[in-house]
Amino acid sequence: MQDPPDPRLLKNRSRLGHKLRYALAHPRRVGPHLRRAARNARLRLRHRGDHVAFYRAVMASDTARSPEAAVGGVPSHARWLAIGRMQYDYLVAHGLRPGDRMLEIGCGNLRAGWRFIDHLEPGHYYGIDISPDILVEAKKTVVRYGLQDKLPYLTPVDDLTLDFLPDAWFTVVHAHSVFSHSPLEVVAECMANVGRVLAPGGFFDFTFDRTEGHEHQVLGEDFYYRTETLVRLAAKHGLAAHFMDDWERLPHGQSKLRLTHHPVVSH
Ligand SMILES: C[S@@+](CC[C@H](N)C(=O)[O-])C[C@H]1O[C@@H](n2cnc3c(N)ncnc32)[C@H](O)[C@@H]1O
Incomplete structure (x- = not known):
């Protein structure tokens, strides 16, 4: 018999009942949440029907306040380092090699990206993001960690068609906390196009x-x-798709899938 699902996975955070219970349990978070809701309502009105433009505006606003909080929710350098390290350690333990050619979708300010760049051969890291503001911060991260000789590519995008990238090139594609901020049509666009740029035997890992x-x-x-x-x-x-069970044990809260051209064979 299957285990019953973890009750945390059954929560519907959009329900009024959930919001009221949460507000009673965390009264100090109510003010910031309402301010965020008002800001988002304004931005959604301005960018009606265009999620990417809306989320780019969210990132501009969050990055202006704190680039580290913009990618992680909390303004804590220790947390920024820890979540970057968790992504890096996991990916190295699950196949990332210095010779890989890596595409990071939604690379942010290189919380994990600087470690990938350091690990990979020069020119083997390609980061893309919809937010020019966070990419400016990514450039600062490259300088802060002295990674100029690794020649990372950093490119702003306005969709996930990946049309400017070559066929069958990337052996590793990675997207952490990106689909957690994406409506299904954005996820679908990525899935429709990522197979073209993925090299034979390559994989695409993402959290959700x-x-x-x-x-x-x-x-x-x-x-x-x-x-x-x-x-x-x-x-x-x-x-x-292969569900990455051991990622569930890490203190992160999202789940991870690995996509490949052919099913992953476990030995
Ligand atoms: C929560 S942050 C995580 C950043 C980075 N992956 C990390 O772990 O630090 C999400 C990032 O994805 C970017 N993003 C969101 N939607 C995107 C899309 N459709 N295409 C590319 N980047 C996107 C955001 O601008 C932001 O930098």
């Missing part, structure tokens, strides 16, 4: 906010998906 209940979103910026939705979407574009 998982629900075992109703799929929902909060404030237009946090999206919760069922695993099977993403697995089905990947299959539609010829990609096999």
Whole structure:
């Protein structure tokens, strides 16, 4: 018999009942949440129907306040370092080699990216992001860690068609906390195009906010998906999905899938 799902995976954060219970349990978070809701409502009105433009504006506003909080939710350098390290250690333990050619989608200010750049051969790291503001911060991270000789590429994008990148080039594609901020049409666009740039034998790892209940979103910026939705979407574009069980043990809160051209064979 299957275990019952973890109750945390059944929460629907968009429900009024959940919000009221949360507000009672965390009264000090109510003010900041309401301010964020008002700001997001303003930005959504300005960029009606265009999620990427809306989220780019969210990133501009958050980055102006704190680049580290803009990619991590909390303004803590220790947390910025720890989450970057967690991504790096996991990916190295799960196949990242210095000779890989890596594409990081939604690279932010290189919280993990600076470690990937350091690990990879020169010219082997390619970071893309919809936010020019956070990419300026990414450039500062390259300077801070003295990684100029590694010649990382950093490029702003306005969609995930990946149309400017070559066929079958990247052996590793990575997207951490990006689909957790993406509506399904953005995720679908990525899945429709990532297979083209993925080299034979390569893999695409991404995290997502998982629900075992109703799929929902909060404030237009946090999206919760069922695993099977993403697995089905990947299959539609010829990609096999593998749920990364051991990622669940890490103190992160999101889940991780690995997509490949062919099913991963476990020994
Ligand atoms: C929570 S941050 C995480 C950044 C980085 N992956 C990390 O772990 O530090 C999400 C990043 O994804 C970027 N992003 C969101 N939607 C995107 C999209 N559709 N295409 C490319 N980047 C996107 C945001 O601008 C932001 O820099």
